[in-house]
Amino acid sequence: MPEGTVGLVLVSHSRTLACSVARLARQMAGAEARIAIAAGAGEDRSDLGTDATEIAAAIEALDSAAGTLVLMDLGSAILSAETALELIDPAMRERVLLSGGPFVEGALAAAVAAAAGSPLREVGDEALGALAPKQAEVGEDVAVEERSAAAKGDKAEWARTVAIADPAGLHLRPAAEIARIVRAHGASAAISPVDRPARVANAVSLTAMLGLDLRSGAVVRVAARGKGGGEVLEAIERVLGRGASEAEPEAGAERKAGPVPVSPGIAIGPAFNLRIEFPKVPRTRGDPEAARAALAAALARARDGIGSGGPAVLALQRELLDDPALLERALSLIEEEKLEAAPAWAETVEEAAARIALLGDPILSARAADLKDAGRRVLAALGVAGEGGLPAGVPSSIIVAEDLAPSLAAAFDPAHVLGVIDRAGGPTTHAAILLRARGIPAVAGAFSIGEVADGTLFAIDGASGRTWRAPDAETRAMLEAERAGKREQKATVSTTVPLADGTVVELWANAASRDEAVAARRADARGIGLLRSEFLFLGRALPPSEEEQAAELAAVIEPMRGRPVVLRTLDAGADKPIPFLPIGQEENPFLGVRGIRATLAHPELFATQLRAFLRAGCGHELGIMLPMVTEPAEVAAARDLLAAAHGDLVSARVPHAWPVLLGIMVEVPAAAWRIAAFRDLCDFYSIGTNDLTQYVLAADRGNPRLARFHDAGNEAVIALCRLVAAEGGRPTSVCGEAAGEPRIARSLVAAGIRRLSMAPALFGPVGEALKAG
Numbered sequence: 001m002p003e004g005t006v007g008l009v010l011v012s013h014s015r016t017l018a019c020s021v022a023r024l025a026r027q028m029a030g031a032e033a034r035i036a037i038a039a040g041a042g043e044d045r046s047d048l049g050t051d052a053t054e055i056a057a058a059i060e061a062l063d064s065a066a067g068t069l070v071l072m073d074l075g076s077a078i079l080s081a082e083t084a085l086e087l088i089d090p091a092m093r094e095r096v097l098l099s100g101g102p103f104v105e106g107a108l109a110a111a112v113a114a115a116a117g118s119p120l121r122e123v124g125d126e127a128l129g130a131l132a133p134k135q136a137e138v139g140e141d142v143a144v145e146e147r148s149a150a151a152k153g154d155k156a157e158w159a160r161t162v163a164i165a166d167p168a169g170l171h172l173r174p175a176a177e178i179a180r181i182v183r184a185h186g187a188s189a190a191i192s193p194v195d196r197p198a199r200v201a202n203a204v205s206l207t208a209m210l211g212l213d214l215r216s217g218a219v220v221r222v223a224a225r226g227k228g229g230g231e232v233l234e235a236i237e238r239v240l241g242r243g244a245s246e247a248e249p250e251a252g253a254e255r256k257a258g259p260v261p262v263s264p265g266i267a268i269g270p271a272f273n274l275r276i277e278f279p280k281v282p283r284t285r286g287d288p289e290a291a292r293a294a295l296a297a298a299l300a301r302a303r304d305g306i307g308s309g310g311p312a313v314l315a316l317q318r319e320l321l322d323d324p325a326l327l328e329r330a331l332s333l334i335e336e337e338k339l340e341a342a343p344a345w346a347e348t349v350e351e352a353a354a355r356i357a358l359l360g361d362p363i364l365s366a367r368a369a370d371l372k373d374a375g376r377r378v379l380a381a382l383g384v385a386g387e388g389g390l391p392a393g394v395p396s397s398i399i400v401a402e403d404l405a406p407s408l409a410a411a412f413d414p415a416h417v418l419g420v421i422d423r424a425g426g427p428t429t430h431a432a433i434l435l436r437a438r439g440i441p442a443v444a445g446a447f448s449i450g451e452v453a454d455g456t457l458f459a460i461d462g463a464s465g466r467t468w469r470a471p472d473a474e475t476r477a478m479l480e481a482e483r484a485g486k487r488e489q490k491a492t493v494s495t496t497v498p499l500a501d502g503t504v505v506e507l508w509a510n511a512a513s514r515d516e517a518v519a520a521r522r523a524d525a526r527g528i529g530l531l532r533s534e535f536l537f538l539g540r541a542l543p544p545s546e547e548e549q550a551a552e553l554a555a556v557i558e559p560m561r562g563r564p565v566v567l568r569t570l571d572a573g574a575d576k577p578i579p580f581l582p583i584g585q586e587e588n589p590f591l592g593v594r595g596i597r598a599t600l601a602h603p604e605l606f607a608t609q610l611r612a613f614l615r616a617g618c619g620h621e622l623g624i625m626l627p628m629v630t631e632p633a634e635v636a637a638a639r640d641l642l643a644a645a646h647g648d649l650v651s652a653r654v655p656h657a658w659p660v661l662l663g664i665m666v667e668v669p670a671a672a673w674r675i676a677a678f679r680d681l682c683d684f685y686s687i688g689t690n691d692l693t694q695y696v697l698a699a700d701r702g703n704p705r706l707a708r709f710h711d712a713g714n715e716a717v718i719a720l721c722r723l724v725a726a727e728g729g730r731p732t733s734v735c736g737e738a739a740g741e742p743r744i745a746r747s748l749v750a751a752g753i754r755r756l757s758m759a760p761a762l763f764g765p766v767g768e769a770l771k772a773g
Helices: 013-028 052-062 076-087 101-116 119-128 130-140 144-152 170-187 206-211 229-241 288-307 314-322 324-338 341-359 366-381 407-412 429-439 473-490 514-521 546-560 596-601 603-616 630-650 667-672 691-694 703-711 715-729 743-752 760-771
Strands: 007-012 036-039 070-073 096-099 159-163 188-193 217-223 258-265 264-274 397-401 418-422 442-444 455-462 468-470 496-497 504-511 528-532 565-568 622-626 661-666 684-687 733-734 755-758
Touching: 007 013, 007 052, 007 076, 007 101, 036 052, 052 070, 052 076, 052 429, 070 076, 070 101, 070 119, 070 288, 076 096, 076 324, 076 341, 096 119, 101 119, 119 217, 159 229, 159 667, 170 188, 170 206, 170 229, 170 314, 188 229, 188 429, 188 514, 206 341, 206 407, 217 229, 258 418, 258 429, 264 418, 264 473, 264 496, 288 314, 288 324, 288 691, 288 760, 314 366, 324 341, 341 366, 341 703, 366 455, 397 473, 407 429, 418 429, 418 455, 429 442, 429 504, 429 691, 442 455, 442 468, 455 473, 473 703, 496 760, 504 514, 514 528, 514 760, 528 546, 528 755, 546 603, 565 661, 596 630, 603 622, 603 755, 622 630, 622 684, 661 667, 667 691, 667 715, 684 715, 691 715, 715 733, 743 755
Parallel strands: 007 036, 007 070, 070 096, 264 397, 397 418, 418 442, 504 528, 504 755, 528 565, 565 622, 622 661, 661 684, 684 733, 733 755
Antiparallel strands: 159 217, 188 217, 258 442, 264 455, 455 468, 496 504
8 A cells, every 4th residue: 555545553452452453454455554553561562551652653654644543442542642642743743633433443444445545534534433334233223314424424414613612712611511412412522623633532521622722713623423413513513603601801890799708808919829739649559459449439529529519610620520531541550550549540630731731722721720629639539638828939919719628728828818719619618717717808609700810910808709800099099998997997896795784795716726816815805715626637647646736736725825715626527528537438428427426436536636635725724615516425425535534644644624614516406406405414505607507507508509598697597596595504605607797696696695706807897786786
């Protein structure tokens, strides 16, 4: 066969299979058929696998003006072939077409078409349609006229060209929509740019479609096979042919809807997109069967963690986790190289992200960060955590986050983080709680702000949820004046508010770090009503020792010496997973093993924390609070462990606080309804309105679509607070975020609550509201 005909490269995991297919193809097309083999792994190519360098060499050996068609047997072979294209000369690359056709039938059909002198595109069409005759013979449920059209290469029916209308090109959102369309119809489809026919993407693979680097106005060829292929083509054409689904706001324009208030305060400054460092995972090896099972479980947990009703940016991450090319590549590394689940997944994600990052368009190349963030969720489910935060040298900025994690919020320094815009989240997430405690202005649920380049000037008002992109001088002056007025109000705050009935409302502080405890003391907080202990555990592969916990807690609460401090035991589970606490996968973690349920299930970990609490509290007026309590038996069990911890320290002659107060967080409706049953076991109650609200109103507090049900001022919630205050028979406070909302604080006081615990930055607005009645 002359060099003027199309060459065929057969890429297979099995060299035996590839040689057999090549022999059969030559019998049908002629002995001179231009066929090269790139198959197998290992020195003698007898192992299963593929090698990108061998594929590149095969393409170079066959290269001619007629072009080369590459056929592949399995998904990871596609990735190897795509990598091979990056290794060859760009001019040669334009003469190569990767085919999504069946390996055996496609090779035979392509060899015959090439022998007949057909051009590269027609040879590719023959490979793609090679299954049609067989489908017709066995009577598959595919319309006869559609099969005929496919077999004939009828482009009006099975393939058509479409110009991409979206100003951002083929980016993540339309790619995800196309993948969903193809999956829903059970069809197969491919997309390739008309001017670069060698680049063909499987239309269910987001990474492959993004890798095409298609800009606005680019013309692509879309081909589909299988049942409903015509419908698939029409649907894909509609997606590619429509403009942007979200219009960008004009510079300086105030948004009419979108972000919700999270943490009060005004911030003006340059934006900085928060990026999470992708973990470095050693290439450890193990049992492939165990690795496959671990990866499947981690993917399921990561998808569940994203959920299905959240913001679009997170839904797109879920689509990335469904990318078949990623899974096939990871499984091939597990099978062929015996890698464990974590290194196989990490290597797969980094390879795909590297290809996307090389794209010329900044919006498309930025999707590498989306892929890594989605991939990081899987690694976290496998117990591998990445480092995150602000890199050194970044100027003071307003941070833009996709879904801010509590561990990162806890690490923010108010001196450098001017404010936060969280595209996901809401006012009652733990990240929001930590931002309020640190006095950092923030808004959340900001799905609609669009792409934000680093350095873009932004302004936010965390009290109202307003945001401004590139605010003009007049707007900046107005915001600066408003901020100055709030500072003056803050300087005159009193943390004891007398009421007309002669009682006094005390303002206490919530805290999770020494800086927050210092802020509480400076604000004259009556005490710390909630000191969260999760900061000791988050982001760690192993639990901290008793000595480490005691030392860190002692340093945190030292600024409050002489005033009462309430430490909450570990509240793990749900949105605060702890890698070394094996809770397991749960359908609904917020209704699962969390809080006191988790710590009682791990008594050694619980006892260690209780001893650390007693040691850290030496010389303080100490209270210990149990989260997520449902029934009195849980408190009784915790009391027994606390007494045992005291006994252990006495025996070891270790100084510690004793006696101490023991109380519960009232956040499970069952505990509120039966509050009198806890009277003999508890010294105090603290109502956690965040979880109480979501349980009473059956609304996930992290789901922005249910925002109207996130109101702790709902009468059903206030009624339970009134019941606890009236019938509990013990001092009662509110430590949930509702205590810091002036409107709700008034309702809580009217319900009989006389102690409110909140971020110190909220003392002023709440105090003024209570004085006003």
